Amino acid sequence: MTGWLTRTATGIVSTVVEALEELRIHRGRVLLSLIGVAVAVCALTTVVGAGAIAEQAGREMSERYGGRPATVSMNVGTGGAAPDHEAIAAAWQTTLDRHGIEYASRSGYGSLTVQFADGAVPVSMQVVDPDYGPMHRVRLVEGVWFTERDGDRLAPAVIVNEAFWKRLGSPPLATHPTVELVGNGRVTGVVTGVTPAQSEWDVEPTAFILTDSFLPLQSATADPMMGAYMPSYEMWIPDGSADELTESVQRAFESELGGGATVDGWRSDYAAQEEDPFLPIKLMVVGVAVVILLLGALGLLTIALVTVRGRIREIGIRRSFGATAGRVFFSVLMETVVGTFVAGVVGVGVAIALVRSPLMGMALGGAEVQDMPGFPIEAALIGIGAAVAVGALAGLLPALGAVRVKVIDAIRF
Amino acid sequence: MTLVEARGVGRTVELPDGRPLTILSGVDLTVSEGDRVSIVGRSGSGKSTLLNLLGLLDAPTEGELAFLGHDVRRIGSGARDRLRGSEVGFVFQQFNLLPGRTALENVQTPLLYSGGREFWRRERIARDMLERVGLGERLTTKPERLSGGEQQRVAIARALVRKPRLILADEPTGALDLETGAEVMSLIEAVAAETGAALVTITHDPTIAARSNRHFLLRGGRLESADAAGDEPIDGDASTVTEAAEPVEAVA
Numbered sequence: 001m002t003g004w005l006t007r008t009a010t011g012i013v014s015t016v017v018e019a020l021e022e023l024r025i026h027r028g029r030v031l032l033s034l035i036g037v038a039v040a041v042c043a044l045t046t047v048v049g050a051g052a053i054a055e056q057a058g059r060e061m062s063e064r065y066g067g068r069p070a071t072v073s074m075n076v077g078t079g080g081a082a083p084d085h086e087a088i089a090a091a092w093q094t095t096l097d098r099h100g101i102e103y104a105s106r107s108g109y110g111s112l113t114v115q116f117a118d119g120a121v122p123v124s125m126q127v128v129d130p131d132y133g134p135m136h137r138v139r140l141v142e143g144v145w146f147t148e149r150d151g152d153r154l155a156p157a158v159i160v161n162e163a164f165w166k167r168l169g170s171p172p173l174a175t176h177p178t179v180e181l182v183g184n185g186r187v188t189g190v191v192t193g194v195t196p197a198q199s200e201w202d203v204e205p206t207a208f209i210l211t212d213s214f215l216p217l218q219s220a221t222a223d224p225m226m227g228a229y230m231p232s233y234e235m236w237i238p239d240g241s242a243d244e245l246t247e248s249v250q251r252a253f254e255s256e257l258g259g260g261a262t263v264d265g266w267r268s269d270y271a272a273q274e275e276d277p278f279l280p281i282k283l284m285v286v287g288v289a290v291v292i293l294l295l296g297a298l299g300l301l302t303i304a305l306v307t308v309r310g311r312i313r314e315i316g317i318r319r320s321f322g323a324t325a326g327r328v329f330f331s332v333l334m335e336t337v338v339g340t341f342v343a344g345v346v347g348v349g350v351a352i353a354l355v356r357s358p359l360m361g362m363a364l365g366g367a368e369v370q371d372m373p374g375f376p377i378e379a380a381l382i383g384i385g386a387a388v389a390v391g392a393l394a395g396l397l398p399a400l401g402a403v404r405v406k407v408i409d410a411i412r413f
Numbered sequence: 414m415t416l417v418e419a420r421g422v423g424r425t426v427e428l429p430d431g432r433p434l435t436i437l438s439g440v441d442l443t444v445s446e447g448d449r450v451s452i453v454g455r456s457g458s459g460k461s462t463l464l465n466l467l468g469l470l471d472a473p474t475e476g477e478l479a480f481l482g483h484d485v486r487r488i489g490s491g492a493r494d495r496l497r498g499s500e501v502g503f504v505f506q507q508f509n510l511l512p513g514r515t516a517l518e519n520v521q522t523p524l525l526y527s528g529g530r531e532f533w534r535r536e537r538i539a540r541d542m543l544e545r546v547g548l549g550e551r552l553t554t555k556p557e558r559l560s561g562g563e564q565q566r567v568a569i570a571r572a573l574v575r576k577p578r579l580i581l582a583d584e585p586t587g588a589l590d591l592e593t594g595a596e597v598m599s600l601i602e603a604v605a606a607e608t609g610a611a612l613v614t615i616t617h618d619p620t621i622a623a624r625s626n627r628h629f630l631l632r633g634g635r636l637e638s639a640d641a642a643g644d645e646p647i648d649g650d651a652s653t654v655t656e657a658a659e660p661v662e663a664v665a
Contacts, residue, residue, distance in 0.1 A: 325490060
């Protein structure tokens with residue numbers, strides 16, 4: 001038994017040693033033949049990796065509007081009666097507490113007049129709670145997002161967009177720049193953060209303000225442009241149980257409100273769509289990758305076939321010294337597999353450098369990804385796996401050809 | 414001990430048009446340990462086919478061929494390869510060293526197919542063998558930088574490194590000048606004598622054939638003993654071979 005084990009182990013080791021030896025001797029040719037594969041794997045991995053980042057960029061953009069999965073929005077209907085925002089907020093908080101929901105925010109729009117140096121301008125305000133930031137991945141170029149303590153400020157914190165900030169003269173936030181906010185009264189607000197411009201057309205000043213800061217300031221009469229302030233009530237819940245939880249929260253919220261109030265709830269995040277919104281991107285990426293890889297495989301196969309023809313004599317010599325057909329098959333196959341593995345590693349390495357480079361960020365439309373995904377491990381695995389698979393496939397035909405070599409004919413080749 | 418025993422061995426191949434072509438027929442030959450056998454014959458007389466059969470590279474289509482008492486047609490392909498690796502050493506006319514490898518790496522090649530200690534000690538064994546053939550100073554030299562005689566020495570070291578019991582030399586001096594050829598033959602014979610291996614030499618050269626103690630002629634696919642036929646033993650007279658060489662006969 002021990003003898004058998006030793007023989008088997010020696011057989012395996014000697015087979016690998018021989019294959020590696022062959023690879024070492026033919027390294028120049030192997031390397032040359034693998035340039036195509038390395039480039040193909042690099043392209044494949046880059047496309048998959050960049051695709052993952054583009055997908056993440058798209059996802060984050062969707063999340064900025066609709067919230068992260070699963071974000072559920074609820075609208076309260078009061079049957080025409082003026083809403084009592086404080087009572088609704090209390091009922092909402094009770095409902096959230098009962099369901100153990102940690103992230104929730106009111107989200108609505110209002111308008112306040114802001115006194116700039118060049119005049120007073122009505123500014124659209126997005127009225128939110130502190131959790132809105134993480135729920136919608138709000139990015140800031142300056143300062144920090146609201147905290148719970150900002151609700152207690154006498155001078156309300158406002159987070160303004162870049163257009164707003166520039167209109168103030170882009171003051172450093174460390175100097176606590178203030179603005180006059182005019183609504184149902186006048187109050188001095190402090191700019192605590194700046195959001196980036198969404199596009200080059202984002203030139204109108206807008207701002208975020210906390211609900212608790214806005215409610216005392218909102219006008220008694222509805223804004224002619226924005227209508228009456230009527231927030232939606234958003235919560236961020238686990239994706240898996242979103243449907244059941246939404247139903248339960250909706251019923252409980254309605255029950256807490258009482259008095260004939262109605263609650264409509266729906267998922268607002270992108271993941272609620274039945275079809276994967278990123279499917280077209282994924283399909284395109286896979287299509288391009290497959291074409292690239294096939295081209296690489298074709299080149300490798302051609303070179304491998306030509307190479308085996310050129311090595312018939314060598315194979316014959318090995319056979320005459322006791323190399324079994326299996327050894328020759330394995331050796332030729334190993335050569336392409338090990339070679340393509342190395343090419344795969346090189347290709348993936350270059351792809352990582354490319355994908356992580358600032359150039360790639362620009363190529364992705366300047367999308368500033370907040371949760372920059374690490375280089376997607378699946379892209380690296382796909383790249384190396386594809387390289388090895390290509391090596392095995394491209395090596396199969398030459399290896400079968402090598403086994404069929406007639407020894408003496410080969411030696412005299 | 415009998416290494417190879419051929420009884421009425423023949424080899425027929427099928428031509429592309431489907432007709433059979435008999436290359437060898439009725440070959441009777443016994444090779445025992447320590448034998449020195451020479452086989453002469455013209456190109457196309459079936460020498461290579463006979464070499465293939467003796468070296469377990471091919472199997473006969475008729476007759477019986479036994480290697481170490483085993484019927485070669487009953488030995489599986491893998492087992493035949495392993496048997497060839499351990500018991501048969503080939504020396505070729507064109508040396509057939511593996512290009513790009515040093516002399517040491519070339520001599521190690523057969524040991525890659527050997528199990529156990531021979532594999533693990535392959536470098537030591539190959540080094541000793543190269544020293545034995547007088548190339549201890551050229552271990553790391555590649556074949557391209559060796560003279561013809563040196564290349565054949567490496568080839569001999571490679572053929573004998575696993576101590577085979579049967580050495581098949583196919584025109585071993587064909588690519589060498591007379592003097593170097595004689596030296597190479599002396600070396601093969603000396604190393605074979607050390608291990609008691611049988612040496613079967615296929616050659617056109619009557620002086621090389623004359624060094625053996627058993628002589629055969631291959632004519633039209635049939636093996637004839639030059640000794641048993643009552644002929645004078647081949648003594649290096651070129652006319653003997655000229656007489657032996659006949660046009661190829663295809664036996665349909």
